[in-house]
Amino acid sequence: MKTTTVLTLTSLLLASAAPLSAETLRWARSGDALTLDPHAQNEGPTHTIRHQMYEPLIIRDVTGAFEPALATEWAPKEGDPNVWVFKLREGVKFHGGEDFTAEDVVFSFNRAKQENSDMKELIGSITEVRAVDDLTVEIVTDGPNPILPSNLTNLFIMDKGWSEANNTVNVQDFEGGEITYATTHANGTGPYVLQSREPDVKTVMTLNENYWGKDQFPLDVTEIVYTPIQNPATRVAALLSGEIDFLQDMPVQDLDRVNGADGLMVRQAPQNRVIFFGLNVGAEDIEADNVDGKNPLADVRVRKAMSMAINRDAIQKVVMRGQSQPAGMIAPPFVNGWTEEMDAESKTDIEGAKALMAEAGYGDGFSIRLDCPNDRYVNDEPICQAAVGMLGQIGIKVNLDAKPKAQHFPLITDSKTDFYMLGWGVPTYDSEYVFNFLVHGREGDIGTWNNTGFDNDELDAKIKSLASNTDLDARNKDIADIWRVVQDEQLYIPIHHQVLNWGMSEKVDIAVDPEDQPKVKYFKMN
């Protein structure tokens, strides 16, 4: 009798304790956040860590759609297309207990516009941010900016008072070397509070008991332990041995292994990143080929032939083990302006390609150097190796030069390559971003990643007009027109859209975020 009572009591206790029990999410990926300063580095893994502690006005949910965070409503101001009005969430507090007000938003935007800020280009069109009252902010831009909210999803809000008290009003200055308080401490409004952090070793965060979204999100995880593990084999071993629950940056060759293991699974989704080859179409003569006095890439028939020689299905099957989605345009599928038809325009046709090459006068082929990174994208070098063989079929002898990213990307920025691999993600989810960086001619701040030498003034004018076109239908039509030119000119040879794989223990339940930025507040733990 007595034992039964004890047992009943115990089970009752256990049952009541279960929902309150602490759930730790042990999370690993290949790299660590570079800093905690909210405006100092514009980089994926760094944003990911910040997203747990800090919040922007608006975030994107797992489908890429806007979701209100610190702002509840936003709209262009009636009668003044140059101004956006943001209504702020009421009753939000920072981790330190400070009230969240419009002053903090003004302060954070001004901080993000400073010289040392890495976020300033994204909000370059903003001329003034003013607090109308405690919970209303007006953002003034240098012209109508219909897609301004898209640029704000990684722009984190800090507390003005905290920053002033801790001397972190200015964005961290790498050269100055002053370690600002904000690089190692965090005081946001987000769902998790920083407990401890050793850069490159371990970051621990615990649930913010006063989070405004307490009833809105699962918030099943009460503690996050984040550990970067650089070596891919070790990373997978840690997941297989149960030392971690959630893994980003899954090596593709281990997917089956993890999927086949007890209690583990892999979830996947298309990533916001497209991989393609860039071509120098603008130069009179190029250095990387063996044709004297002429640039074979300047001939659109050669570019078309090169695209037709690439067998994207074979790359998907053999190089990527199914982990990619063949692409026909250089925008990921979430982006405004992407269409299924254009994304299917890349066709493999070796005979047709050979005919085009002959027609262009390169029936005997030519040789050219392909510059490729070897530590940036999923299987980047093997993709290039596959392309070498495929282009060889139409007589183009490709010399592959694969290098670490730190050496590869300067080639593109300094125009020292004529044929190169590049990957592109679109944080604003709008084609304008792609055009600004990859299609518009290189002029000062614009076209900075366009190494194709392509410069079409008429098209450039059209791209520029997108920024202030508030008639969204007309704007979308312009976007479609610009894409048509890019497609017909074959400025780039699209390869595929990357697929993201997250490995996790079966107790974790989360949908894959296309930007590879998991937000732990959405995690459910079974």
Added chain:
Amino acid sequence: MLAYIIRRVAQSALVLLIVGLVAFAMFRFVGDPIDNMLGQERTAEDIERLRGQLGLDQPFVVQYYRFLENAVQGNFGVSYRQGRPVIDILMERAPATLELAAVSGILAIIFGIALGVFTAIKRNGITANLIMSGSLIGVSLPTFLIGILLIYLFSVELGWLPSFGRGEVVDLGGWSTGFLTASGLKALILPSITLGLYQMTLIMRLVRSEMLEVLRQDYIRFARARGLRDRTVHFRHALKNTMVPVITVIGLQVGAIIAFAIITETVFQWPGVGLLFINAIQFVDIPVMAAYLMLISVMFVGINLIVDILYFFIDPRLRVDRKGGH
């Protein structure tokens, strides 16, 4: 003696300066840090501004001179990747590497000497032959493969030991130690075996061959003829005389253990200076690379210097010879 030491110290300083010069000449080939430091939206002006700020637009000799100027004052600059002073980062990371190296080194010396003596004494026994064949694995398999195999066996299959990290560490006034917690000690096992295996087999093979050499000498035969016990012959007479070359090699290998910890640290995500260096190379974090390379060369040069000086004391013949030369 004093003149000898002064000469060696001067030589060492010169070696250090040259190492630094070569390192700085090579950094430009590692890549451009600017691209890693600024996001995808950066403009041409941002690049110019940052390059000017960091002094990367200067020729490498000027960069090297500035580095030396600051280094002499104890300032090793600020990491491009972490935005914190390099010296702080190195101090934070050094305990992990030193603890790992110490454990590996001690394991390698104890097991190396013991197995070396054993295989020399019982050189025709089955066990000794097995050990000798097994030691080929230690010499020939690359470190990262040994590490991965150990992880596979002890972490994934058996689940006994952690596959990465240092476990729980205790902070003793700026020195973080893994010796005081169970998880810290467990985390040390696989990496220290991986790191020390090569040195262990090296010491073992060296002790064995030296020992065999010594055992053939006349004085050993006479010792045996005098009816001394095997134990006394082996350990008092033979082993002692094999130690001179062994100590030299151990001395040099101490440096190698710390320097080659890079690979082991990468495989086990061990948060030491080696892992820091690998990260620095990938990011082209010049201040960290420069400080690490200087540190490692100071260490190697220092160890060599100490070993040279130790010769003087260990081997009386060297002293006699030198005196005779004057």
